[in-house]
Amino acid sequence: MRVFLGDLQPGMKVVHDVRSRDSVLLLTAGTVLTSKHIASLHKWEVSAVYVDMGFLPPAAFEPFVSLATRQNVVRELSDFLRRSEHSSHLCRTPAMEEAVVAIVDEVLRNRSSQFNLAEMRNYDEYLLSHSLGVCVLAVITGVNLGWQRDKLVQLGLAGLLHDVGKVKVPRVILLKPGPLNRREWREMRKHPIYALDILDEESCIMDAATQHHETMDGGGYPYGLREEAIGEFARVIAIADVYDAMTADRVYRRAVPVHEVLEIVYASGGPRFDP
Template sequence: MDVVSEETRYQLEDAMSRTVEDIRAAMNEATRSGMRHFSPTIRVEGLRQTIDQIITELLANPRVAVNLQDIRSADQYTLSHSVNVCILSTLLGAELGYPLSDLRTLALGTLLHDIGKIAIPPEILNKPGRLTLEEAEAMKQHTILGWELLKNQPEIPPTAAVVALQHHERWAGGGYPHGLSGNQIYRFARVCAICDCYDAMTSDRIYRKGLSPAMALESLSGPMHGFFDPQMLLAFLNCIAPWPVGSMVELTGGRKAVVVAAERGRADRPRVRVLLEADGTRIATPYEIDLFRERHVEVVRELHESAEQYMSELAG
């Protein structure tokens, strides 16, 4: 099931696209006029209206563990990424118990977290391969550029602007632009850091294939765990389904099953329908196992084959 409707997601992408184009037009005009400093007014009424709709839809399904396919579109990466991070961050904020006022500010800040990339040269922003050291340093400036764009906007809370500045800071230190750590990093930026990394890792890019949700979550909680607030990371792991509904998985003992449901708070223990025995024999009457209750059974790995062929044949 979609936690955010396709119509709502596209409305937000459209509103965000218009906001970006307005800023870009103002920057071009400032360049033509020879202005060294400028501060375009960013209108966010349209963004706020759609954000409220997203919050309403997310809160209407409090038990559903989110599959990334539920929120992802195939449009241009930066725009789609901003919308994905907004939705994931709002979901995580709700899991953390944030009140509605905080969810609205969090959603706006995470939607605009990469707005500074507007000022990054396209040849760097869209480079298909690895950036040089100089290009990487230029790219890092998007955090400061985003802060400069947002900090004095009358319609944008200062806390939302801080997300643009701090979303690449790391819990254990070593991030940028200021090398902050722990609670020195504002809480909304800590939320954004998790969702930003997760969506980036699972997105297909020109130069690489995205990781599966399970592999990305394993990276977040394993090699990268020092990057993130541990309590927020645990809450995020409770929200996100490692194995999307409809995917094929191998269970303990070699049986193959299709994931049929995953609930918030136990997303790593979904309900599955067993289709094949370990030797590949099709089960005449498929049966379901709730892995949350049957603790001796686990998902060993996700399979890249589709469940649809088995389901259609069994149905026939």
């Protein structure tokens, strides 16, 4: 599992060679981390390391949503995405809803803790990890807005399913290791429309899947909606979506530092996001 540098603990076992940006070999696969190793990785500005889950300390990934809960959500979402490739008008399964309920309950229990957003990303598959990240970030936002538990569960489901339309985008485009050209970008921008055929959910969840790229000034897609015409859930998901996407390492660029992303989001309040 890919683990961010701030989450590394002595005793974790490295499963892949670790190299610097200049391809200098820093650690070999099989190394059991010590405090000195972790300090060295900080000096080399390594962002994350792949470790063996068998060596993972039980509390290392439990700041506010436990590792077991996140794994369960990813498992349910992975199954849903596989089915959605060849089916239409799907509804979430009871198991998926129970998994999101677990996320909501854990966030509510730990609401007094300081949410460390840098700890969010721990999965390799981008669509799965992104959907999970948006789900949790949306729930945290809803808690801060004072929303009640039932509404938070709906919001979490909306975050988890917001990008389901991407299963209809050709994988050669979805997994392209670089920026998209105009033709590819036109196809990628269709994923909110594809969600209409895949999902059969409440209007608030459908809004999140089809409107999360709309902007307050009407410059978004696919419909060019403005302000109150954009669903409430979609406005929350839009912010979580951008934050999670920008703080992720991609093949063609490194993750943007959290403080820079927050500055961009704050600066975009009004024209792009609901302030």
